[in-house]
Amino acid sequence: MARGSIPILRVGDNLLVTVQTDLHDAVAEAFQEDLLAAIEKTGAAGLLIDVTGLDIVDSYVARVLADTAKMARLMGTDTVIVGIRPEVAATLVRMGYTMSGVRTALNVDDGLAMLPARR
Amino acid sequence: MSDQVLSRDDLPVTTEGDVVTVRRRAQAVAQARGLGTFAVAAVTTAASELARNTLTHGRGGDASVEAVARDGRQGVRLTFRDQGPGIADLSRALAGGFSTARSLGLGLSGSRRLVDEFDIDTTPGKGTVVTVIKWARF
Numbered sequence A: 001m002a003r004g005s006i007p008i009l010r011v012g013d014n015l016l017v018t019v020q021t022d023l024h025d026a027v028a029e030a031f032q033e034d035l036l037a038a039i040e041k042t043g044a045a046g047l048l049i050d051v052t053g054l055d056i057v058d059s060y061v062a063r064v065l066a067d068t069a070k071m072a073r074l075m076g077t078d079t080v081i082v083g084i085r086p087e088v089a090a091t092l093v094r095m096g097y098t099m100s101g102v103r104t105a106l107n108v109d110d111g112l113a114m115l116p117a118r119r
Numbered sequence B: 001m002s003d004q005v006l007s008r009d010d011l012p013v014t015t016e017g018d019v020v021t022v023r024r025r026a027q028a029v030a031q032a033r034g035l036g037t038f039a040v041a042a043v044t045t046a047a048s049e050l051a052r053n054t055l056t057h058g059r060g061g062d063a064s065v066e067a068v069a070r071d072g073r074q075g076v077r078l079t080f081r082d083q084g085p086g087i088a089d090l091s092r093a094l095a096g097g098f099s100t101a102r103s104l105g106l107g108l109s110g111s112r113r114l115v116d117e118f119d120i121d122t123t124p125g126k127g128t129v130v131t132v133i134k135w136a137r138f
Helices: A026-042 A059-074 A088-093 A107-116 B016-032 B039-054 B090-095 B100-114
Strands: A006-011 A014-018 A044-051 A077-082 A103-105 B005-013 B062-072 B073-082 B117-123 B129-134
Touching: A014 A026, A014 B090, A026 A059, A026 A103, A026 B062, A044 A059, A044 A107, A044 B039, A059 A077, A059 B039, A059 B100, A088 B039, A088 B100, A107 B117, A107 B129, B005 B016, B005 B039, B005 B073, B016 B039, B016 B062, B016 B073, B039 B062, B039 B100, B062 B129, B090 B117, B100 B117, B100 B129
Parallel strands: A014 A044, A044 A077, A077 A103
Antiparallel strands: A006 A014, B005 B062, B062 B073, B073 B129, B117 B129
16 A cells, blocks of 8 residues: 555544555554644544454554554544454454553444544 | 365465465465354464564565365464574463563464464574464364
């Protein structure tokens, strides 16, 4: 995937990004750069990362997602990861990777409800 | 092992793209063997972790993805080989956790928990061979 090709949508005061490709190597770094730049530009209150399209999340990708949430937090933006599939949840827990400290929701609607609107 | 080998793909593991190729092949074979959704995800994730270990810790190598059968059971067997530095402290690496040698700990220990059979042969200075099997449920 080329730089800047991950669609970032504005939903109210929040940003919604839908991940459908493997977040490996250079793609992961571009993903983080693009997201953090969008947060700076828009002053988004919250960030939703939708991973419904990922049938596999290995420890590397899980770490990229968790790190991205931490980076956004440092900038003052809360992140909710939504749409972790049943088999992905089962696999991560069996591996011992529970993504503690990362907020999650079942779907985009639930995730949006967890994010406060910017005053 | 007296497992019947129904198909075998030998794949290089020398680039990031190779990791994805091995993972996709493991996923396709697991699905074709009739493994359930959770089992497919488990073995595909193990393939990703182990291929990444081969690439980063083993300095590259190769992998085999095989469709196997034993006593009527269908399964997937994955073998990863490298001629890298080997693993000096295997028990520590297998204990896993995030405090051990970066991703190697989680990659090995996590993969072990995701499969039905796990075998590792490592010699410091010579390399490492990891073989795992995931079976379909009866």
